[in-house]
Amino acid sequence: MTAQSGQVSRFGLGQSVPRVEDARLLRGEGSFTADVIPPGALVAMVLRSTHANARFTLRGIDELRKKTRAVIAPPEIAHLGGLPCEAPIDSMALPPYPLLAKAVARHVGDALALVVADDEFSARDALEAIEVVYEPLPAVASIAAALAPGAPLVWDHIPGNLAVEKEMGDRAQCDAIFTTAHKIARVEIVNNRVCAHYLEPRAAIGEFDAEHQSFILTAASQGVHGLRATLADSVFKIPREKLRVKTPDVGGGFGPKAFAYREYALVLEAARLCGKPVAWVCERTEHFLADSHGRDNLSSAEMALDRDGKFLALRIDVRADLGAYLSAFAPYIPWLGLTMATGPYHVGAFHARLRCAYTHRPPVDAYRGAGRPEAAYLIERLVDKCAREMQLSQADIRAINFIKPAQMPYKTLTDRVYDVGDFEAAMRRAISANITRKSKQSAPREKLHGVGIASYIECTAWGEGEAGAVTLDDDGGFSVTIGTQSNGQGHATAYAQVV
Numbered sequence: 001m002t003a004q005s006g007q008v009s010r011f012g013l014g015q016s017v018p019r020v021e022d023a024r025l026l027r028g029e030g031s032f033t034a035d036v037i038p039p040g041a042l043v044a045m046v047l048r049s050t051h052a053n054a055r056f057t058l059r060g061i062d063e064l065r066k067k068t069r070a071v072i073a074p075p076e077i078a079h080l081g082g083l084p085c086e087a088p089i090d091s092m093a094l095p096p097y098p099l100l101a102k103a104v105a106r107h108v109g110d111a112l113a114l115v116v117a118d119d120e121f122s123a124r125d126a127l128e129a130i131e132v133v134y135e136p137l138p139a140v141a142s143i144a145a146a147l148a149p150g151a152p153l154v155w156d157h158i159p160g161n162l163a164v165e166k167e168m169g170d171r172a173q174c175d176a177i178f179t180t181a182h183k184i185a186r187v188e189i190v191n192n193r194v195c196a197h198y199l200e201p202r203a204a205i206g207e208f209d210a211e212h213q214s215f216i217l218t219a220a221s222q223g224v225h226g227l228r229a230t231l232a233d234s235v236f237k238i239p240r241e242k243l244r245v246k247t248p249d250v251g252g253g254f255g256p257k258a259f260a261y262r263e264y265a266l267v268l269e270a271a272r273l274c275g276k277p278v279a280w281v282c283e284r285t286e287h288f289l290a291d292s293h294g295r296d297n298l299s300s301a302e303m304a305l306d307r308d309g310k311f312l313a314l315r316i317d318v319r320a321d322l323g324a325y326l327s328a329f330a331p332y333i334p335w336l337g338l339t340m341a342t343g344p345y346h347v348g349a350f351h352a353r354l355r356c357a358y359t360h361r362p363p364v365d366a367y368r369g370a371g372r373p374e375a376a377y378l379i380e381r382l383v384d385k386c387a388r389e390m391q392l393s394q395a396d397i398r399a400i401n402f403i404k405p406a407q408m409p410y411k412t413l414t415d416r417v418y419d420v421g422d423f424e425a426a427m428r429r430a431i432s433a434n435i436t437r438k439s440k441q442s443a444p445r446e447k448l449h450g451v452g453i454a455s456y457i458e459c460t461a462w463g464e465g466e467a468g469a470v471t472l473d474d475d476g477g478f479s480v481t482i483g484t485q486s487n488g489q490g491h492a493t494a495y496a497q498v499v
Contacts, residue, residue: 019493021486030249033203033220034281041205041277042069044267045123047113047130048289049105052360053139053152056105058113059131068126069274070116074102077269083260083325084234087332092164095155095358097325099235099262105134106154106324107362109289114266116278139360143298143321146357154324154358161357163322164331168338169351169413174304177313177349181304185385191374193296193321196367200251201282202291206267210275214242215268221247222258222487230260230328236268243268253487255367256292259328263290294367296321297334297374301382309390311401313349316341316378320356323363330365331356336459337371339414343379344423344457345401350413372458380454394453395431399424402455416459423455470499 024030049056058073065071083097101110113130117123138152145151146161154161178184205218215236221227224245232240250257263280270278282290297320304313320334338352387397402423403410410418434451468482480495 015497017493017497019490020496021490021492025249030251032200032249032251033205033218034200036218036248037205037279038207038277041279042116042118042270042274043120043123044114044116044263044270044278044280045127046111046263046266046280046286046290047115047127047132048286049101049108049110049112049132051105051134051136051139052108052141053137053154054105055103055135055137056101056112057133059133060129061113064115064126064129068115068117068122069276070114070270071126071130072100072114072116072266072270072273073112074098074100076273077266080265080269081235081237083262084230084328085326085330086230086328088326089164089166089331089335089356092331092356093155093158093162094326095158097327097363099265107289107360109286109362110324111262111290114270116270116274141360143296143319143357143359146321146359147319147355154360158358161359163326163356163358165353165355166335167351167353170349171351173349174313174315174351178302178304178315181312182307183305183386183389185303185305185382185389187301187378187382187385189297189299189301189378189381191295191297191299191377193361193364194294194367195288196252196254196256196291196294198252198254198257201284201287202257202261202263203279203281204264204267205277205279206264206269206271207277208268208272208275212242214244215271216244216246217264217268218246218248219264220250220257221245222250222253222255223485225483226258227260227264231265231268235260235265247485250485250487255294255370256365257487259292259365261290289362292327292330292363292365292367293323293361294364295374296364299374299378301378303382303386305386305390309386309392309397309400311345311347311386314342314347314351316352318352318354320354321359321361321364322356323359323361325363327363327365329370330363333364333366333371334374335371337375339416340372340375340457340459341379342412342414343376343383344403344418344421344455345379345383345398346403346407346410347413369458376454376456380456395427398427398453398455402427418457421457427453427455
């Protein structure tokens, strides 16, 4: 991406300025993956399961291959690896994540086969011509059902559907404090499953260079380097220089466009088999079944308080639904969230238990904060419950228990270090500003108003680093060239301000 500093009329980091990239996009001059499909490219579509758990057989494929460019079933991709879990926890049970389901479909939308034809209509006809014979099996569609005694198994070799169980903190210390606490506040929270709804559904174009035995993938991603590494290292098992990944404009990412998906590998292999570029464009309904979901936790939390309302000990129990397969960072997300579970509060003791389970649902992964919003939601709901138990205001219970500026730098019981912060001052200022504004708005209309309070402290995102360069141009302007890409955040504007 190149941003000319001359495009920004006002300099100053953090100033509110018009975004320089918007005019092009609003004029319809964006270039998204579906816009750059080469002329004559073949069209791919995925056959997906209509059952959450079922054995299946495919019929009519051999005859259909005579009428299409290709029909790819598991035997045709036996030489390819599956999608890896990039962030497993300890020695957790890791089932395979094949590019196509083998004999058993484990969630609605599970990929069963790929058809390739000359055009969309032919591909759709071919897809509907495949006969799928299902033998439905009992399914578990919630985390509570998956962990219940005697629940149907998602994977036969994983007892109780339990992927991993892990603890953090000091259980014995917490339990002892709870026995002598003045008050105990409890909450149970549902972080419901969500699905990103970006303007541009995923799309992918696969190309193969027979002379050099190399691939090109064009896809709406959130980072070409990680995507190339996963596909080259784990799926195709080829040198990375044999795979080039290109990402044009991206119509929203939010996390789920960061991962390697089945369709990316399938269109590349289809291009190799067919000798022509192969394009797949996700349909909106298909998107809800094929893309990684987010959240899906059942959590309970308890706080032990003394007579003054101070937080003595915090206990948390989290059950996380990982879906049928492990997407890239799925098991790490709830664990990462627990490291932020104490929020901006000083807590005397802490213990947390995490259980991740498999269910007959689509995989989950990082989405909009990746575990940290869930943690903030849990602790803030609990703090409000503490206020009610102690008959204190929401502001006062927080002021009593906020980490104080004199305690900085502060190391939490979850091994996070806060370098600086005056949380009470920030809260009081926010409340004052809100009340003043609301009073002006409400008084003329004779309306009552209230103020809700929630505190949020974040461990920011991180990465492996990305090389960049700033050059002085002949015309006196500056150009910034950097590999980090925008998914709608306005990188061109922000980098110009930095320069």
